[in-house]
Amino acid sequence: MDASDMGDDLEKVLLSKEQIEARLDEMAAEIDADYAGKDLLLVGVLRGAVMVMADLSRRMHTSIEMDWMAVSSYGSGTKSSGVVRILKDLDTDLHGRHVLIVEDIIDSGLTLSWLVSNLRSRGPASVEIATLLRKPEAAKVEVDVRYVGFDIPPEFVIGYGLDFAEKYRHLPFVGTLAPHVYNG
Ligand code: 5GP
């Protein structure tokens, strides 16, 4: 899928495929340098992180394993509450492991903050976070994000794993939708 398949549903491209790829090159190099000589477990948070996981991991030279979690956060409307339910847990024992959570976007950061404490309670050697995108709200929560691709404005974005009503995840770029898409 590309911009040409979206008719007038696309408002604007925020980050092009080329910008995302160039930044993933840098992030992969940084993570490789930090975990040199170690085994790393990448934990992807379904479903949005699928694209970041695929493209980031393929740029890395570090010995990695991958596992996935699905969580749902209870909240009113579009705001997450920080009360989280595990829909699919990891299959991997985290004891003594270096864990890097891979995320698409951090908005309020509440889901992630819960996830970090949950994973830390399982006896890992370390738990860090890598996210492609971060919104300004995330700064309010006490969660230390080691690797950030881009800080973006507080707008609702789609593409590169991110959906609106499960659509647009397979766009190669990150963009915003025209208002008529939300308003029907
Ligand atoms: P929070 O950080 O608020 O707990 O929640 C983060 C989750 O909310 C993300 O993993 C994503 O599923 C969703 N989310 C937050 N902001 C956006 C956005 O701009 N676009 C899309 N498609 N999802 C978002």
Ligand code: MG
């Ligand atoms: Mg996510």
Ligand code: MG
């Ligand atoms: Mg979503």
